[in-house]
Amino acid sequence: MNTPDIKFDEKGLAPAIVQDAVSKEVLTLAYMNEESLRKSIETRETWFYSRSRQELWHKGETSGNTQRIVDMKYDCDKDAILILVEPAGPACHTGSYSCFTESVLGEAKEGTSDRFAILNELEQVIAQREAEMPEGAYTTYLFDKGVDKILKKVGEEASEVIIAAKNRSHEELKWEAADLIYHLLVLLREQKLPLDDVLSVLEKRR
Numbered sequence: 001m002n003t004p005d006i007k008f009d010e011k012g013l014a015p016a017i018v019q020d021a022v023s024k025e026v027l028t029l030a031y032m033n034e035e036s037l038r039k040s041i042e043t044r045e046t047w048f049y050s051r052s053r054q055e056l057w058h059k060g061e062t063s064g065n066t067q068r069i070v071d072m073k074y075d076c077d078k079d080a081i082l083i084l085v086e087p088a089g090p091a092c093h094t095g096s097y098s099c100f101t102e103s104v105l106g107e108a109k110e111g112t113s114d115r116f117a118i119l120n121e122l123e124q125v126i127a128q129r130e131a132e133m134p135e136g137a138y139t140t141y142l143f144d145k146g147v148d149k150i151l152k153k154v155g156e157e158a159s160e161v162i163i164a165a166k167n168r169s170h171e172e173l174k175w176e177a178a179d180l181i182y183h184l185l186v187l188l189r190e191q192k193l194p195l196d197d198v199l200s201v202l203e204k205r206r
Helices: 034-043 117-132 138-145 147-166 170-190 195-205
Strands: 014-020 026-032 047-050 055-058 067-074 081-087
Touching: 026 034, 026 047, 026 081, 034 047, 034 055, 034 067, 117 138, 117 170, 138 147, 138 170, 147 170, 170 195
Parallel strands: 014 081
Antiparallel strands: 014 026, 047 055, 067 081
16 A cells, blocks of 8 residues: 655654544654554554654554544645544553643643633543543543433433523523533534534534
8 A cells, every 4th residue: 555755754754643533632742654654544543653662553452542543644844644533542651631731831721812712622621531531520421321321411401401591590591501512512522523513514504
């Protein structure tokens, strides 16, 4: 199988950025050589080249945390690869959803002018919960119970939104609407449907 005309460095490597295809969270940075790129294309799962061990490695071969490839892209210089995946568990060897967990600038976040930024953050948190399945988390409980439980909660929250609206209670309605949006995002994650796809439909209808 022919591979794209990637410009590998003098060691025969190119950086590969792995991104969650649904949440758009950057999961890890690894390196590929021509063989690992070819195997990734053939198997539709990520293969990399370990610079420390100097050998190929298949992500998830021992842990089970494989990454199914949805798409692969290269940059304008053809010397870096972006891999969009559906992860079957944490990307990091520490058990974290993403390898990028530490902030260089500190944990404090400046206010944002994007009033919908919370939806992006919530989508990423839900994806992290699905990957890590932390014990005691409500989102973990929903994913553990499966689609029927999630659908039931979406239905319940939709009904409560209707009741709140009929009661003409803004206070009640805002809380119930928030619950509905959260459970809908959980459902989208379970179905592996990015929120971006829903937004694109709205844009087409505009």
